[in-house]
Amino acid sequence: MRRWKEEKFLPKFYDILGDGWSKDYELKKDFAPENVDAGELAFFVRAALWNIKFKRYSWDVNLARKDLECAAKIFGSAQAQSYLDRGTGELEGELVKFKDADVECSANDVFAQVRAKIKNETADAYKKALNFIIKLLRAGFAASYAVKLSSKAQKTYLPIKGLAPTPTHRFFAAALAHGLDGELELYANEALRHKFEFYADTDGEKCLMSGSYAVFGLALKSEKYFGLARRYFETVDAEHQSAHIKFIEAFIDRYGISERSLEVIVAGLPSYQEDKIYKSLKALMKGPANKALFARAISGLSEHEKESAAYAVWGENWQKEILG
DSSP, X not given: OHHHIIIIIGGGTEEEESOGGGOEEEEOTTOOGGGSOHHHHHHHHHHHHHHHHTXXXXXXXXHHHHHHHHHHHTSOOHHHHHHHHHOOSSSOGGGTEEEXXXXXXXXXXXXXXXXXXXXXXXHHHHHHHHHHHHHHHHTTOOSSOEEEEEOOSOOOOOSOTTSOOOHHHHHHHHHHHTTOHHHHHHHHHHHTTSTTOBOTTOOGGGOOXXXXXXXXXXXXXXXXXXXXXXXXXXXXXXXXXXXXXHHHHHHHHHXXXXXXXXXXXXXXXXXXXXXXXXXXXXXXXXXXHHHHHHHHHTTTSOHHHHHHHHHHHHGGGHHHHHHO
């Protein structure tokens, strides 16, 4: 479908400059909407819808959304405009709309956006919004989404320096502050089923996998969620994300060194591709007891992972420190 779009449909109406991922499209000077074949346009719109529904990667949704915007604004497709205004129609009823005295929620699977208007700043309001999102994900809503939050409460975020202060981040931090641990755990477990999915309002160095805020907040709140944090590190896409380094730093500051905390820390150290030295972790390794705990914690790793973990503590001197 994408090849047909690039080779058959768009070249009729655009001059395509460049190649690969750096293509630019310039509308032909003699373009006229009435020259667009209705059947081809319908197929172009349908292909965009299929790329949203049967996406292989999270960016498929973004590309398909751009195609729909093009079809509506440039080619005059009423169907594409309907998808942009109301979503694909694949999800109906209370799955995409919910409203009561506490909260008003709506979802658009084309824009991969959930709108949550909090009318009463209570735990019940955020619980209802969380349950709305959980039901959406279970029904097949795009896991690479963002929360558009409307709230009169003071803006608060997780106690982790360096994370993007997005509305999605703010929403989950507020849910945590209202004590919705159980719902956040349910949400996190659902989100972690969808690998290679990222919050739509983060990118670049700030990019975070869906479920991150719930996992981070819960793990920093209680040791009860250490297992959830380890599962997160097993799921995270190390090639496309490194912002969870900030969580590891906060986790070290929060719990220090123990047999249990090291299970989480050591699981996190190989979960990204950058060279990173944790000064706070190095400071905690001055005593022989903690060094012995660390050596035991990394004993089950591969040789490469052991070296990476040791480097994260001592840098280039890791061999001298860990081997004595």
